[in-house]
Amino acid sequence: MQLPEKVELAFLPTPIYKLEKLSKQFQKNIYIKRDDLTGIETSGNKIRKLEYSLREAFEQGCDLVITCGGMQSNHARATAYAAAKLSMKSCLLLRGNGSSEPVEGNYFLDRLVGADIVIKEPEIFNRDKDKIMLKLKTAYEAKGYKPYIIPMGASNGIGTLGYVEAFTEILKQEEAMKVEFDTIIDAVGSGGTYAGLYIGNELNRTKKQIIGFNICDDKEYFIKEITKIIKEAQVYFDQEIKTERIKIIDGYVGQGYALSRSEELDAIASLAKLEAVVLDPVYTGKAYYGLINELEKGTFVDSENILFMHTGGIFGLFPKQSQFK
């Protein structure tokens, strides 16, 4: 398998190790892949996708990137910092309610790096984000820039290649560690991370199951989205990628995107105490809460070695401090 060229921005490979105490608690071998350690400013899963998206932007001679996300978007923050590193300008379209939003966390970091920021109310953002990004593009073009638009989460055909590569990285680590993961768990927010892991799994024809916990919308929505991303990425591969094995476990969205329930925050706090690992409230905390509940229900009886993807998001924890007991 030959992936296209990328720009190198992430610190790779990220470590995998066993969560010994958690494993004892659940009588399973539970491992964690620390994709939260891909960097500081650019930390998390988005940078793997941006390595491919930004290479394409570069090749097209672009000098400005436009993207979008929530007020505390990890993807928007990672894009702004990756752009700065590559001497490109960035413009972030964020979904929020203006002055009532917390100004810390990712949003603070976006401002610190000097990104242009446009904030739109949720209703308008959800309906028109792509149109608004196109308008912004035209406006920057009039000023002499050559903009490149990255869709939300960089979850498109090119972006997802970052996680096809991550899957190959996991295979190499398995060999070195002499362990075979039968289940890989990942939080699903826009689907690109899941799609990449899934494609890697199909191309390598392994028996692993890739399981996504959706943290917004529902299972049907994500099966459609992930299928779309896989179809877009198909141009990079000769082998046909079938989509029947996509597996999403629904039921852990809770109160909605970026909204936390106390049981989810309790799960984050208890893992911090048990394993000294800090998850984020929007993605990994919900996927982890899902994982421990499903383990208790017996969903993973047939799994022996489970790999949990820690996809980052630490800066999203700080605006939630007051909600922890």
Ligand SMILES: *Cc1c(COP(=O)(O)O)cnc(C)c1O
């Ligand atoms: C965006 C994000 C995810 C979800 O990844 P997608 O590719 O958008 O599905 C998971 N965890 C964190 C911390 C994220 O920022």
